[in-house]
Amino acid sequence: MSDNxxxxxxxxxxxNVANTNGECIAQSVIPNNKDTYLVACSxxxxxTTAPTREEGLNMARRHTGSIA
Numbered sequence: 299m300s301d302n303x304x305x306x307x308x309x310x311x312x313x314n315v316a317n318t319n320g321e322c323i324a325q326s327v328i329p330n331n332k333d334t335y336l337v338a339c340s341x342x343x344x345x346t347t348a349p350t351r352e353e354g355l356n357m358a359r360r361h362t363g364s365i366a
Contacts, residue, residue: 320341320342320343321340321341322339322340322341322361322362323340323341324339324340325337325338325339325340325358325361325362326338326339326358327348327351327354327355327358329351330347334347334348334349335347335348335349335350335351335353335354337354337357337358339358339361339362344361
């Protein structure tokens with residue numbers, strides 16, 4: 299993967315995520331049918347739900363240490 303994700307194609311990005319070996323490379327915040335959001339990480343060691351998209355994004359940022 300390049301130093302700048304903006305230069306990677308979506309296929310390259312997904313290929314790199316699939317080969318993370320437990321690293322926190324990508325996080326997802328996906329709406330589900332229960333008016334909540336499923337929040338998960340490519341490390342496969344962290345998954346939770348959030349009441350809003352914004353809270354899910356904040357939870358993912360805390361998980362990766364990008365915010366305290």
